[in-house]
Amino acid sequence: xPNPMNSSRLTSLATLxxxxxxxxxxxxxxxxxxxxxxxxxLDGKPTSGTQWALxxxxxxxxxxxxxxxxxxxxxxxxxxxxxxxxxxxxxFNTTNTDLGTTFDASASVVDYSFDWRATQAxxxxxxxxxxxxxxxxxxxxxxxxxxxxxxxxxxRLIALNGATNQAADGLFTLGTYATVSxxxxxETNTYTVFVNGVxxxxxxxxxxxxxxxxxxxxxxxxxxxxxGATADYRTWNADNITVTAIPEPSTFAALAGLGVLGLxxxxxxxx
Numbered sequence: 253x254p255n256p257m258n259s260s261r262l263t264s265l266a267t268l269x270x271x272x273x274x275x276x277x278x279x280x281x282x283x284x285x286x287x288x289x290x291x292x293x294l295d296g297k298p299t300s301g302t303q304w305a306l307x308x309x310x311x312x313x314x315x316x317x318x319x320x321x322x323x324x325x326x327x328x329x330x331x332x333x334x335x336x337x338x339x340x341x342x343x344f345n346t347t348n349t350d351l352g353t354t355f356d357a358s359a360s361v362v363d364y365s366f367d368w369r370a371t372q373a374x375x376x377x378x379x380x381x382x383x384x385x386x387x388x389x390x391x392x393x394x395x396x397x398x399x400x401x402x403x404x405x406x407x408r409l410i411a412l413n414g415a416t417n418q419a420a421d422g423l424f425t426l427g428t429y430a431t432v433s434x435x436x437x438x439e440t441n442t443y444t445v446f447v448n449g450v451x452x453x454x455x456x457x458x459x460x461x462x463x464x465x466x467x468x469x470x471x472x473x474x475x476x477x478x479x480g481a482t483a484d485y486r487t488w489n490a491d492n493i494t495v496t497a498i499p500e501p502s503t504f505a506a507l508a509g510l511g512v513l514g515l516x517x518x519x520x521x522x523x
Contacts, residue, residue, distance in 0.1 A: 279352025
């Protein structure tokens, strides 16, 4: 008669194999601007661990603000003012500890998302940006962007795709948060962009911003607010920035292999 213990072990090992194949391990960084953040400048927050830093521009125009988050908590706000002619960027340079896995700019897959809303009526300019979000790697001098998303004064969403930009209109509503998400694949040098779960853009290999094909333990994200005395300023809020580094296929294939080998061993014991 079949041994119930062997049957139970067999079922567990089969489940392990299926999970290893179907659910790659991943660790997400979620930045909700609540724990470790106080109102005011984003620079030097959170109070411990990896912190945001001003990486471009000399004047802060992005602040942590209470009661603007998606759950009436805290988020960040673009002031609608600026200084200088360039974007003021804040950068968050992740570490492998943050990601829970080793980032490699020649092989890693990174999921990203953020919530964004306009807090001032859109203008008419499709050329001037009011917000930027960048995913990249800092191995190269100054960092190498794999994906940069701009929201223009008119509300147009732009995916900078090397020499060619991709654009979509009508995605954002004044005062209402929209979720922008997607994936950056450093192995294939491609990305995707979704807004509220609907795909807007997908890149073509070779047509993207520069991917930095060198191992690095530093994947970065950046948020930017437009500066410049004559810019078509618009205010905005952002919240719930997430970055998830998915382990390379070899990692979870090895886990799956362990499950399959264990399953085979259990069958031999049962026989």
